[in-house]
Amino acid sequence: MKRVSVLAVLALLLVSSCGTNLGMVDTKSLMTTTTAVATPQQAQKLLAEAEAARVAVRDSIARSFVTAQQNLTSAPQDQSAIKLMNAAITARTAFNKVDPQFTAAWQVAADAVDTWTRAPSDQNAAVTFNAMYASVRKSLTDLSAAQTGGVQ
Amino acid sequence: MTTSSSIFALLKIAGQFVPYVNIAETLIEEGYTFGHQMQKFAAEQDITLAEWSDARTQNKITLDDEIAKLGGTVPSTIVAPVEPSQPPDPYTGEYSALEFARNAGKLAGKPGDRIYSIPNGKFKLVYGGAGGNVPTTWTLVETIGG
Numbered sequence: 001m002k003r004v005s006v007l008a009v010l011a012l013l014l015v016s017s018c019g020t021n022l023g024m025v026d027t028k029s030l031m032t033t034t035t036a037v038a039t040p041q042q043a044q045k046l047l048a049e050a051e052a053a054r055v056a057v058r059d060s061i062a063r064s065f066v067t068a069q070q071n072l073t074s075a076p077q078d079q080s081a082i083k084l085m086n087a088a089i090t091a092r093t094a095f096n097k098v099d100p101q102f103t104a105a106w107q108v109a110a111d112a113v114d115t116w117t118r119a120p121s122d123q124n125a126a127v128t129f130n131a132m133y134a135s136v137r138k139s140l141t142d143l144s145a146a147q148t149g150g151v152q
Numbered sequence: 153m154t155t156s157s158s159i160f161a162l163l164k165i166a167g168q169f170v171p172y173v174n175i176a177e178t179l180i181e182e183g184y185t186f187g188h189q190m191q192k193f194a195a196e197q198d199i200t201l202a203e204w205s206d207a208r209t210q211n212k213i214t215l216d217d218e219i220a221k222l223g224g225t226v227p228s229t230i231v232a233p234v235e236p237s238q239p240p241d242p243y244t245g246e247y248s249a250l251e252f253a254r255n256a257g258k259l260a261g262k263p264g265d266r267i268y269s270i271p272n273g274k275f276k277l278v279y280g281g282a283g284g285n286v287p288t289t290w291t292l293v294e295t296i297g298g
Contacts, residue, residue: 058214058215058218059218061215062215062218062219062221062222062224063222065219065224066219066222066223066224069224069225092215092216092219095215096214096215096216099214099215
């Protein structure tokens with residue numbers, strides 16, 4: 001029991017500390033890309049990396065959630081385990097709120113890239129992509145924030 | 153179709169195909185770019201575009217899917233069933249913001265069903281049924297926006 005409690009405390013510290021956590025996915029480089037994307041190839045790369053970042057955040061939260069459940073099962077009365085479970089539930093809720101928005105924006109942006117790829121000189125396609133990618137980036141920021149409970 | 157556009161056509165399915173996204177993460181840790189990952193995976197698996205197209209019918213992998221896969225218990229998000237005052241567009245599944253607001257949180261759903269916001273101010277319902285067929289029943293689990 002004591003060992004479980006110690007583990008729960010350690011895990012809680014990991015979840016509740018700042019963005020330099022070991023288990024926290026860093027999406028900063030993608031989120032700070034604010035200059036307009038100039039080519040369809042760059043657009044493809046950015047979108048692909050955004051999706052990969054989403055998956056990494058998703059799996060990080062999932063692992064934390066399962067760990068919290070296991071700790072709570074082992075020590076149902078342990079306050080640290082309860083706190084960890086609550087933090088995991090908050091992160092899960094925040095992620096599930098934002099993920100559909102990310103997915104929808106990503107899909108529209110991907111369609112825009114397809115159009116742009118077929119006509120690389122089409123400035124309208126470039127503008128459309130950049131507009132949609134701003135939404136993708138915003139949702140990615142919110143997904144990243146979900147790791148610590150979401151945007152307040 | 154050029155090589156890069158072929159690759160991107162595959163990339164678009166990434167979030168809907170479990171083996172790919174898992175492998176992609178591993179490769180990212182190894183320092184590959186996402187484009188490299190796709191090329192590497194396609195080469196290793198000898199996968200065809202048609203096979204990737206089949207993967208489109210699979211549901212997008214959600215956080216709850218991943219929790220369940222890891223052995224966790226996913227809390228139910230089903231809410232009480234209520235008939236909508238008007239059905240969504242039977243072809244697109246789109247549902248007006250007004251109808252969404254009226255019914256938000258009151259519709260029947262099951263884990264895996266999602267509602268998507270789309271840029272034109274409407275919401276798009278995505279069903280758990282396979283193959284993209286027009287569903288006989290429609291559902292909403294999570295409420296967003298509105």
